[in-house]
Each structure stands twice: as structure tokens, then as C-alpha cells.
């Protein structure tokens with residue numbers, strides 16, 4: 001590293017300066033108020049843990065995206081957290097294993113990955129969310145999707161839309177009504193992800209073609225999925241059950257957000273089981289977060305536990321809130337001001353900036369008011 005590199009930050013990492021830090025605090029507080037009001041108690045987790053603890057409790061957690069290094073103290077492999085859901089799962093399976101179910105927990109904190117997500121170069125992001133442990137029913141999903149929408153709105157987003165998916169659909173159908181040779185399953189999944197009809201047929205997944213077309217606004221897409229089901233792809237009734245569940249969830253959340261369906265979308269749903277969703281907001285490119293149902297492995301000898309949850313990644317929203325924020329009401333306190341009056345002004349919501357010397361300039365320090373004779377006078 002050269003001397004003039006001293007103050008550079010590594011790629012994908014950055015500070016939040018005043019406006020952004022204020023917006024981040026505002027967004028977090030608004031979100032946590034909503035989560036707490038719905039009975040989700042907050043937990044806090046460490047930024048690094050044993051790699052195994054982060055990766056082994058849920059199927060599909062990707063270790064290769066995590067920063068890892070050997071702990072000089074324990075000589076074991078540690079990893080920086082890339083997804084707080086895995087840590088909440090650990091808490092549910094250990095410290096809170098005996099707590100009553102369903103267990104409602106919420107969290108927020110910074111997470112890091114070695115590489116950014118898709119086109120987004122950021123390697124550190126704020127993650128904020130809730131996990132409902134002990135249930136993955138239609139009721140549980142409806143609660144979580146509604147909560148995700150309300151949280152995102154409270155955080156300042158408008159025009160929220162939600163895209164539903166069925167992450168384990170191919171596994172379920174291929175084990176039942178639409179059998180696939182084991183060696184073709186991964187290729188079929190990939191072609192469905194890529195929305196590649198020709199590739200899907202080549203991979204031996206021709207029977208799955210209708211899934212590529214059951215995509216779009218929820219009401220019409222679910223009818224196409226139902227038609228596919230009626231044509232004999234029932235999967236032993238599994239698909240019919242899923243369709244009924246999706247309709248029930250949509251009926252409950254439909255008034256609160258635009259709904260779409262993409263039944264075979266799996267990208268970003270590494271550990272989710274029967275249900276997954278992605279959430280979007282107007283004016284923000286890319287998604288704001290996602291969630292779904294999953295299973296938490298318990299301590300040895302205990303059964304896996306069903307769970308449902310969501311995570312938001314509010315960084316783009318924080319930028320928007322920061323850009324839109326008006327001027328703060330900052331009150332300049334000249335040298336020798338009445339300290340009791342100043343305390344009363346703070347108690348009614350002012351931020352005060354006290355002069356340290358005669359040279360301090362109220363305007364240059366961002367103040368819009370000045371305390372004069374016990375009153376806030378506009379500058």
C-alpha cells in the first residue's frame with residue numbers, strides 16, 4: 001500500500017456522512033417501531049462467528065460469499081456475517097430453544113459479502129428484518145408479508161410491490177407428477193431461472209414449460225398456474241395446495257401492495273422452502289429485500305423447526321430519505337446564553353449548537369435560528 005492510499009476504503013465499502021447517517025437512523029427507528037408493535041422482540045448478534053455456526057443450520061447458505069479467516073485465539077475458522085437470519089436461527093435453536101412458539105424476533109445490522117450482489121458493487125449493507133419461528137403456514141406467511149410491506153412503508157418507501165415464488169417447486173414436482181432423472185434436475189432449475197424455453201426442453205424439462213408462462217400480475221398468472229395443474233401436473237395434490245395457499249396470502253395482502261407471481265424464480269432463495277417473495281418499491285432499482293419459509297436445524301436429537309421471515313436491505317431507501325430531508329431546526333446558542341432556557345428548547349425538540357468562542361459562526365455551523373433574550377430568532 002502506498003502512502004497516498006492511506007485514506008482509501010476498499011472497494012464496495014463506504015462511510016455514511018451526516019445526512020446519510022441521520023437518514024439511516026430514521027429508517028431503522030421507524031422500521032423497528034413497526035416490528036416491535038407487532039410483537040417482534042429485538043435481538044442483537046455479533047458481527048463474526050464460527051463459520052460452521054453461520055453455514056450449517058440452514059441448507060443452502062453460501063459460505064463462499066463470506067469473508068473468512070482463522071481466529072488466532074481458537075484456531076478455528078471464523079466468518080463475518082452475511083445474513084443475520086442464520087444468526088437468529090442459531091438463537092432460536094439454542095438460547096431461546098425453550099421459549100414459547102411461535103417465537104417472534106427482529107434484528108438489524110451491517111452484513112458483508114466478498115462480492116456485491118449482481119450489478120450492485122456494495123459489499124456492506126444494512127440488513128433489517130423479522131423471523132417468525134415455529135410456523136411456516138399460510139397464516140405465518142401472510143403475517144410476514146404484511147409486516148414486510150408495513151415496515152417498508154414506515155421506512156419511507158412508496159408504491160410497494162411483492163413478487164411471490166415457490167422456491168422448491170421443481171424439487172417437489174420432480175419427485176412426484178413430473179419426474180426428472182436426478183442428473184437433469186439442476187439443469188432444469190437453471191433453465192427455468194434463466195427463463196430459457198429452448199434450454200429447458202433440451203434439458204429434458206419440456207413438461208415444465210408452462211411454468212415459464214405463469215408469470216406476471218398475480219391474478220392472471222395464478223390462473224395459468226392453475227390451468228397447468230388441471231392438465232395433470234398435480235404433484236399428488238401438492239401444487240393444488242400451493243396454489244390455494246398463494247391465493248389465500250394474496251387475498252390478505254392484495255390491498256396493500258401490487259402482487260406478481262414468478263413460480264420458478266429461485267435466485268436469492270438458497271434456503272427457502274415452499275414459499276418465497278421479493279419486495280420492491282417505486283423509484284428504487286433492484287429489490288428492497290426478500291423472505292419466505294425455511295427450516296432451522298435444531299440441536300442434535302431435536303427435529304428441524306419450520307420458520308418464516310423477511311429481510312430488507314434499506315440502503316437505497318436511506319439515500320432517498322437523505323436526499324429528501326429538509327433542513328434540520330438547529331438553534332445557535334451564543335456565548336453566555338441561559339443554560340436552563342437552552343435545556344428547555346432541547347426538551348421541545350430543538351437541536352442546539354453552543355458557541356465555544358466568539359469566532360463561531362452560526363450560519364456556517366448549519367444553524368437556522370439563534371437564541372436571543374430567551375427566544376429562538378430566525379437567522
Ligand SMILES: N[C@@H](Cc1c[nH]c[nH+]1)C(=O)O
Nearest residue numbers: 085290291292309310311
Ligand atoms: N435472510 C434472507 C431472507 C429471509 C429472511 N427470512 C427468511 N428469508 C435473505 O436476506 O435473503
